[in-house]
Amino acid sequence: MNRGAISRAARVLGVAAFWLAVWQLLYQSVGQEILLVSPAQTLSRVFELSGQADFWISAGVSLYNVAAGFVCASFLGIVLGALCCRFRFLYQLIYPLLSAVKATPVASFIILALVWLQSVRVPAFIAGLIVLPIVFGNVCQGVAAADRELLEMARVFRLGRWKTLRYIYLPTVAPYLAAAFTTGIGLAWKAGVSAEVLANARNSIGGRIYGAKIYLDTADLFAWTAVVIVLSVVLELLLLACFRRIPWGEGKS
Template identity: 45%
Template sequence: MTSTSAAESTATLARGAVRPLAVVVFWVVVWQVSALVVGHEVLLASPGSVVVRLSELSLTADFWGTVWTSFVRIAGGFAAASVLGTLGATLAASSRVVDALVTPALAAVRSAPVVSFIILVLIWVSSDQLALVISFLMVLPIIYTNVLEGIRHRDRALLEVADVFQVPRLRRLPAVDLPAVLPFFTAACRIGVGLAWKSGIAAEVIGLAEGSIGERLYEAKILLSSADLFAWTAVIIAVSFAVEKLLVAALRHVERRLA
């Protein structure tokens, strides 16, 4: 590499790091100016007061316990949906009857308002389990649809090769099936993680799940504490973002290993 091209690469990297930071700074400034214009912390907390509140909260054991409680429930729902969605898609790919029965039902689940499910499920399960069930229900159709699409996009020519040479299923899986399905599963996870958190927290707010982030958001509303509302929202975004990045990185690693 010449010194000119090395310098160009460094400049490109620097631009790549600076641009997102500049975007964040821009919106924080917009937020700060808006808070100054509104002039009332109850209506719109300033970035400074949110950061202070977040710092105060993060120093308490209760904060981490609350985050952990919500995380376990929502991640549990997401994991269950990933497993059952993948199994369901595998069954639907090999059985027209399963496909005909399950696909429309899950399309209906995907289209129905999440609040309808929250109220319905609240009749059946305790508020502690509500976030798990709701995030499961919201993620299940996404995983199912994407994995089914991935299975259907497998290379037919390679499947014929596997049939002719009678390659056992366990050996086909990493060679033929997973390389085709994994990109679809990864895309589903990207969408699914955010949706699991949004719907799970909504369920916690409505169900008033004890010791959850949703309960803290509800308290913030009752106490008219914008700073708390913004601080907990920031926590939700951060955890959801981190989980998505970690999960996608792990799946990309598997994709690279298979490739």
């Protein structure tokens, strides 16, 4: 491991230690476990829960809900973004709707979705609904940022639509997509788990959080929240690692 990697790891550990210390001090100041539990209690409860089969079932169900919504919304956002950049009238038609989706409180959509859909489908729907405008907007920005001189050169030399897409548009849009995915995966977890809580979805993390709230089990509430954070971070890192392996614009012409 090189010196730069060691330095970055040390900074990450230092920041984590700082906030854990703040959490511990707050716990000691409050002095009431019904309001706030310690980091050690939270970690201990996570280990206890991880030894139960229900823990993995709940984590798997929530992971499926979030992943399904995220993947469907990302695909739809990319397709809509590309079409809207090609057909301006379509952009003018869709943009107000997606702007309204971004501005509307998530709780409103969850309540409406509970009326429209079966409760088991609501978390994935809500997760996708929150991600869709982000991916769509970033794709549109990425296409708009394409170098006009390169596009003109491609037209003059008759590069063709496929090669223009591969060697000009894709490398330009890729950073915008990476930013959309990084932001979207965290919001998908927040929205999806919130939908599970309001829907009281069985065998899900949101359902476990709802149960912890009902029984005033603060340790479980913090433990499940920590699980959501860890899953979100791990999924984001895996997604970005896969994203970086894609050869954007590389290869033989």
